[in-house]
Structure formats: C-alpha cells, structure tokens
Amino acid sequence: MSGSRVPIANHISQELLNKNPTILDHVNDSFDLDYDAITLPFTKPSWKARWQRYCVANEDDVKKGRARSSYIAGKSENVVQDRQTAKEAEVWRLTRVYDKGEVNVSKLDECESVVAFASDWLELDSPDEGIRFDSEMALKQEVAYASYLSLHTLILPAPRNRKFIADYARSVMAALDNTTYLQLSVVIPVSDPAELEQSETASPALSEFKGDPSSTWEAWDAIRTLCDYSPRLGLALDLSQPLPPPSALKRWSSEPTRQIIIPANAFVGNAKGYPVLSKPCQEFIKEQMKTLPTIILTETFDGIHKSGGSKAYVQYLRYMEKQSSDSATSVENFASGYMDWLQAPLQPLLDNLDSTTYEIFEKDPVKYQKYEQAAYLALLDREPNSLTRIAVVGAGRGPLVQGAINAVDAAGEGRRIHIMAIEKNPNACVTLQGRMDEWNESKTATVELVFGDMRIIELEEEQKNDILISELLGSFGDNELSPECLDGAMRLLKPYGVSIPSYYTSYVAPLSSSKLYNEVMHMGDAKSAEMPYVVMFQAVNILSSQDKEKNRKAVQQCWSYKHPSKYEFVMDRNGNPMSNYHNTRAAHLTFSIPHAGVLHGLAGYFEAHLYGNVWLSTHPERYDQEMLSWFPIYFPINMGVYLPTRSEVDVHLWRLTDNKKVWFEWSVEVFVIIDGNRVKINQSKLHNHDAKHNRIEL
Numbered sequence: 001m002s003g004s005r006v007p008i009a010n011h012i013s014q015e016l017l018n019k020n021p022t023i024l025d026h027v028n029d030s031f032d033l034d035y036d037a038i039t040l041p042f043t044k045p046s047w048k049a050r051w052q053r054y055c056v057a058n059e060d061d062v063k064k065g066r067a068r069s070s071y072i073a074g075k076s077e078n079v080v081q082d083r084q085t086a087k088e089a090e091v092w093r094l095t096r097v098y099d100k101g102e103v104n105v106s107k108l109d110e111c112e113s114v115v116a117f118a119s120d121w122l123e124l125d126s127p128d129e130g131i132r133f134d135s136e137m138a139l140k141q142e143v144a145y146a147s148y149l150s151l152h153t154l155i156l157p158a159p160r161n162r163k164f165i166a167d168y169a170r171s172v173m174a175a176l177d178n179t180t181y182l183q184l185s186v187v188i189p190v191s192d193p194a195e196l197e198q199s200e201t202a203s204p205a206l207s208e209f210k211g212d213p214s215s216t217w218e219a220w221d222a223i224r225t226l227c228d229y230s231p232r233l234g235l236a237l238d239l240s241q242p243l244p245p246p247s248a249l250k251r252w253s254s255e256p257t258r259q260i261i262i263p264a265n266a267f268v269g270n271a272k273g274y275p276v277l278s279k280p281c282q283e284f285i286k287e288q289m290k291t292l293p294t295i296i297l298t299e300t301f302d303g304i305h306k307s308g309g310s311k312a313y314v315q316y317l318r319y320m321e322k323q324s325s326d327s328a329t330s331v332e333n334f335a336s337g338y339m340d341w342l343q344a345p346l347q348p349l350l351d352n353l354d355s356t357t358y359e360i361f362e363k364d365p366v367k368y369q370k371y372e373q374a375a376y377l378a379l380l381d382r383e384p385n386s387l388t389r390i391a392v393v394g395a396g397r398g399p400l401v402q403g404a405i406n407a408v409d410a411a412g413e414g415r416r417i418h419i420m421a422i423e424k425n426p427n428a429c430v431t432l433q434g435r436m437d438e439w440n441e442s443k444t445a446t447v448e449l450v451f452g453d454m455r456i457i458e459l460e461e462e463q464k465n466d467i468l469i470s471e472l473l474g475s476f477g478d479n480e481l482s483p484e485c486l487d488g489a490m491r492l493l494k495p496y497g498v499s500i501p502s503y504y505t506s507y508v509a510p511l512s513s514s515k516l517y518n519e520v521m522h523m524g525d526a527k528s529a530e531m532p533y534v535v536m537f538q539a540v541n542i543l544s545s546q547d548k549e550k551n552r553k554a555v556q557q558c559w560s561y562k563h564p565s566k567y568e569f570v571m572d573r574n575g576n577p578m579s580n581y582h583n584t585r586a587a588h589l590t591f592s593i594p595h596a597g598v599l600h601g602l603a604g605y606f607e608a609h610l611y612g613n614v615w616l617s618t619h620p621e622r623y624d625q626e627m628l629s630w631f632p633i634y635f636p637i638n639m640g641v642y643l644p645t646r647s648e649v650d651v652h653l654w655r656l657t658d659n660k661k662v663w664f665e666w667s668v669e670v671f672v673i674i675d676g677n678r679v680k681i682n683q684s685k686l687h688n689h690d691a692k693h694n695r696i697e698l
C-alpha cells in the first residue's frame with residue numbers, strides 16, 4: 001500500500017439529517033470516530049415530492065413505484081395534472097431552481113469533507129420517455145448545484161433497466177459535459193443475485209454456461225464506453241449483494257473504483273458479536289484498498305450487530321488497513337507512487353543513464369544477489385587454483401564487478417579472477433575509476449577498466465574471457481537491445497566461454513485496465529497508443545486463464561534469445577554479425593478468455609536464465625516479490641476490444657529490425673466458437689507499423 005490512509009466515509013441518512021441538519025456536526029462527530037468524510041443524500045424528500053408533482057402524472061402509480069410520463073412529453077394517457085401544476089413544471093424545466101429547504105447542503109464550508117449521493121429516485125433509464133428526460137433535467141440541476149458548491153463527487157443511483165442503459169449513459173455524458181471538475185460515480189452492485197442463484201441451481205453443464213455473473217459489470221462497461229471513458233466518471237461498487245465467484249470478482253480490479261459501499265448488513269457477527277467481513281470479502285477489500293477508493297459505511301447506526309456499537313465497523317476496517325499495509329511487499333513499498341504510472345522504457349544504449357537511475361537500480365536486494373550466486377556457481381565449475389578472465393559488459397557504477405569479486409572470495413580454493421569492466425557511459429566511468437583502488441586491494445581479483453562500446457572494442461586473443469557478465473535486460477527481456485549488444489560482445493569470449501545470462505524469454509498476456517487505457521487515450525496524440533510503456537501494474541486484470549483442454553496458458557511465451565547463439569552468423573570484418581536480421585522474431589498466440597471483459601492491451605514479462613539453477617523472473621506466476629528492478633511492459637491497443645465470455649484472442653507480436661533500429665508491432669483478433677467453428681468478431685489495427693511511433697536505436 002502506498003502509505004496513504006484509506007479514506008473511509010460515514011453515511012448520514014436522511015433520518016439522521018432530519019434529527020440534526022447541521023452538516024458540520026456530523027462531519028466533526030465522524031472525524032472523532034476515525035472517519036475521513038461523510039456521505040449524505042444531496043436532496044431532501046420535499047424535492048422529490050415537488051418533482052413528482054411536476055413530472056409524474058398519476059399518484060397511484062407513484063405510490064406503487066411506477067412513475068409515469070410527464071405532462072410535457074405528452075405520451076401518457078394518464079395525465080391528470082391541472083393546468084397550474086403543468087405551468088409550474090414548465091417554469092421549473094426552464095429555470096431549475098431549488099427551494100432552500102429542498103437540499104441538505106447549502107454552504108461552501110460544509111462541503112469540504114462531503115461526498116453526496118444524487119437523488120436515488122432519478123430514473124435516467126425509465127421505460128417512460130418523459131420520466132427519462134425529466135430525470136435528466138433534474139440530474140443536470142443537481143450537478144450544476146454540486147459544482148456551484150465545489151463538491152468533489154456526486155454519486156449517481158444504479159442503473160435499473162438494461163434496455164435503456166444507453167439513455168442512462170447519454171444523460172450521464174450530458175451531466176459530465178455540463179461541468180468541468182465534478183467527478184461522477186455510478187453505483188453498480190458487485191453482482192446480480194438472480195444470476196448467482198441461477199448458476200447455483202442449474203445443472204453442472206448449464207451452470208458452466210451461466211456461471212459468469214456479468215450483467216452488472218456489462219451495464220457498467222456499456223455506460224463507461226458510451227461516456228468515452230471519461231476520466232471524471234468512476235464506479236461506486238455496492239457490496240450489498242453477495243460476492244460473485246473469484247474469477248468474476250477480479251474483473252472489478254481493473255475498473256476505476258472510486259467508492260466501495262459497504263452496508264452494515266454485509267458484515268457478519270464474530271463469536272463475540274462484533275462485525276467482521278467474510279474471508280473472500282476481506283481479500284477483495286484489501287486488494288481494492290491499494291488504489292485508495294473511499295469506503296462508504298452505511299447503516300452503521302441501525303444496531304445490526306450486538307457488540308461494538310456504530311464505531312465497530314470503521315475500527316474493523318482500520319484494522320484491516322493496517323494488516324494489509326504491514327504485509328506489503330518491498331516492491332509495493334518501493335513502487336508506491338509509481339503504481340499504474342506509464343513510463344517510457346529506458347534506452348541505455350542510446351542514452352547515458354544518470355547516477356540517480358543507477359542508484360535506484362542498485363537498491364534491488366535480489367538482482368545483485370542472484371548475479372553473485374550465478375557468478376559463484378560459474379566459478380565453482382572452474383578448476384581450483386586457476387585464473388578466470390571475466391568481462392563485465394555494461395558495468396554501470398560497478399555492482400556486478402563487486403558481485404564477481406565477492407563470488408571468487410566465496411568460491412575460494414585458490415581461484416582468482418581478472419575482471420575487464422566495460423562501459424560506454426563516460427560519466428559512469430568516472431565512478432568506476434573511483435572504485436578501482438578498493439577493488440585492486442583484493443587478493444583474489446584484479447580489475448581493468450575499458451571505456452567503450454562492447455560491440456566495437458578490440459581485444460587481443462589472450463585478453464579474451466571465460467565468462468561474460470551483463471545486465472542489459474529490459475521489462476520485456478530483449479527491449480533494451482541485450483541481443484544486439486551481446487552479439488557484438490561475443491567476440492570478447494573464448495570459444496566455449498559462458499554468458500551470464502545464458503538465455504532469456506519474453507512472455508505476454510491480454511490485459512484489461514480502464515485506468516491505463518484512459519491515460520493513454522487522453523494523452524491526446526496517436527503516438528501514445530502505439531508505443532510500449534513500463535508500468536507497475538495495479539488496477540489491471542489479466543483476461544486469459546489456463547485452458548487445460550486446449551493446452552493454453554494464461555501467460556504465454558513469445559520468443560527467446562540465447563548467448564552465445566547456437567547459430568553461426570555471417571560475420572563482418574570486425575567479428576560482428578553482418579546484419580541484425582537474425583534477431584527478428586514473431587509470435588502468434590491464442591488465449592482462452594473465460595469471462596467477458598474489455599481488452600486494453602498486452603502485458604509483457606520476461607524470464608532470464610543466469611547460470612545453473614539461478615533465474616530472474618517477472619512472470620506473474622513465479623516472479624520474485626522482492627525484486628525491484630523491472631516493472632512489466634504494457635503494449636496498449638488503441639481501442640477497447642470487447643471479449644465475450646468464452647471467447648478467444650489471437651495476439652500477434654513482432655520484434656523487427658533494419659540494422660539501425662529495433663521496434664515492436666502488435667495486433668489482436670477476437671473469435672467466438674459457434675457450433676465448433678471459430679467465428680471472428682473483432683480485430684485491432686496493426687500498432688506501430690514500420691516503427692512509425694516508437695523505435696529503439698541501435
């Protein structure tokens with residue numbers, strides 16, 4: 001967790017506001033109970049009564065909860081308004097003014113710690129056209145008044161009618177367009193209980209078919225897509241309903257959840273009667289807490305649990321918050337503030353890294369220890385009482401040189417090493433020079449510094465090395481040009497010499513993340529959606545899963561590079577491969593998608609074999625939690641690609657080169673299986689074609 005406190009809000013019901021309408025009293029009382037904010041209904045029942053008088057024709061229907069069309073829409077046969085009311089309604093439609101007694105908040109200073117719920121009786125998706133338009137008008141009035149008071153967020157009632165979801169979304173979009181800063185959140189239940197019931201009672205065959213409780217997520221997806229992924233539109237996830245199965249639940253992790261609403265009755269009583277959350281709910285909330293949504297506790301004053309009183313709920317959540325911050329990994333602590341942050345990948349061959357960047361690398365507690373272990377094992381395989389020549393290529397500020405010295409000391413038995421530290425960054429070479437005295441005090445090692453590019457420096461035959469150590473790996477393995485640099489450095493190695501790493505493999509998986517997609521799409525130029533980024537994933541969901549029947553993995557292998565290569569290249573006169581075309585690669589992979597989702601790009605990882613049993617890995621199923629050096633890579637897709645339940649995605653990815661540069665191109669295709677046949681339903685464009693938007697310079 002980022003170290004920031006998770007905001008928790010205390011919901012103040014209309015009943016409580018009727019007893020004490022002073023907002024600041026509620027705010028201060030809530031602060032005393034360790035809350036950070038309050039939520040409340042924005043408007044009062046008197047506004048509802050006036051709106052219904054204006055816009056709903058038949059009182060009987062109102063009582064039954066069936067609103068009817070407005071006078072002005074003129075669709076209803078049931079219009080019973082008198083002329084006077086009709087006229088007042090028209091005046092309201094033109095002016096949209098509240099009476100002071102119709103709103104719960106009216107002063108600027110009351111609003112600082114308030115999140116408001118818009119009128120929950122608004123029916124933006126009513127089957128009745130008149131009601132829909134008048135509800136939209138009322139929403140715009142609330143939005144305008146909320147903006148006037150500088151409220152930060154207004155939470156909209158959940159959509160109720162799938163058939164009219166486009167009307168709902170259009171009204172939300174209109175409300176967003178009417179304001180500049182106000183954030184809107186849509187309440188969405190975490191599941192639809194009817195769907196959960198169906199999947200439990202259906203026969204096993206059917207339950208597999210129906211076992212994807214997705215309608216509430218699909219409603220949300222439709223709304224945010226129609227609202228063009230507005231960054232001011234978020235989700236208020238309502239946990240009043242039972243949680244869906246874990247595989248469907250994880251879908252919410254990639255959505256912009258700004259609030260989580262937990263009613264007191266979602267808690268269960270523990271042995272002593274105190275409210276606690278079920279294990280799956282705890283896990284879910286802890287995961288969600290990492291993105292700091294506001295947790296809204298409701299009905300805490302209703303005395304549902306026999307022990308602890310109304311403050312027991314917030315106390316319990318604070319306890320959970322502490323637990324999850326105590327269990328945060330080093331990566332989570334290190335990367336807090338970088339979560340879901342899009343960074344352009346480094347180009348250490350083209351650019352000279354600065355000292356701060358090296359310093360950040362050097363904080364990694366795992367990488368250097370693994371390199372040292374690999375060097376140790378490689379030295380143990382050398383004869384005792386022998387001299388081993390080691391080239392550390394791309395030595396940076398020298399941590400791998402130090403690692404090799406530690407390794408030879410540990411290997412003992414008269415082993416000695418000579419290290420050639422090669423670095424092309426002139427600035428880092430100054431730091432390396434500064435360490436020479438210390439290194440050359442060693443009884444087992446001598447160190448020689450060579451300034452230059454490993455692909456062109458020349459060595460006499462007797463200067464060639466037994467072991468070549470490098471760390472030129474990017475987030476996708478090969479994306480910082482390790483293959484090209486090491487091809488050029490193989491001249492520095494004796495025949496049968498060893499490279500650490502000896503090979504590395506790139507992996508990919510389809511991902512969903514409205515956050516990342518939003519960031520990329522709102523950067524405002526075509527280029528942004530056609531270049532890879534380095535990202536510490538947080539609000540990201542991998543859409544694929546293992547499919548044993550079809551022998552498919554959730555995260556699949558793209559390609560590998562091996563050093564020294566098993567191929568014999570045609571060499572130029574300097575001993576380098578004549579062209580770089582042997583380093584082109586292509587991957588065509590098919591992924592199984594168990595649950596509906598929206599694809600926003602590809603997640604890339606790598607795994608590198610150093611020596612013996614020593615590996616580096618960022619693969620999500622076997623990465624080292626303490627390793628800080630690499631975040632995954634993200635290849636965006638420039639449109640949200642809808643993937644139905646049990647669909648298949650074909651990912652096409654290429655690593656291409658023309659001797660001056662390397663670049664990636666990528667695209668996806670979507671298929672569903674109908675009567676055993678693969679039917680294509682969608683595809684993306686080819687991204688970054690011919691390095692138009694992104695290249696890595698050789």
Ligand SMILES: C[S@@+](CC[C@H](N)C(=O)[O-])C[C@H]1O[C@@H](n2cnc3c(N)ncnc32)[C@H](O)[C@@H]1O
Pocket residue numbers: 348349352353358361362393394395396397398399400422423424425428452453454455470471472473485
């Ligand atoms: C990722 S940094 C690793 C630095 C250091 N070995 C470490 O692990 O902290 C890669 C280093 O390789 C250097 N480098 C990259 N390409 C090179 C080349 N062709 N010849 C020499 N040095 C190179 C860069 O300047 C940079 O210092």
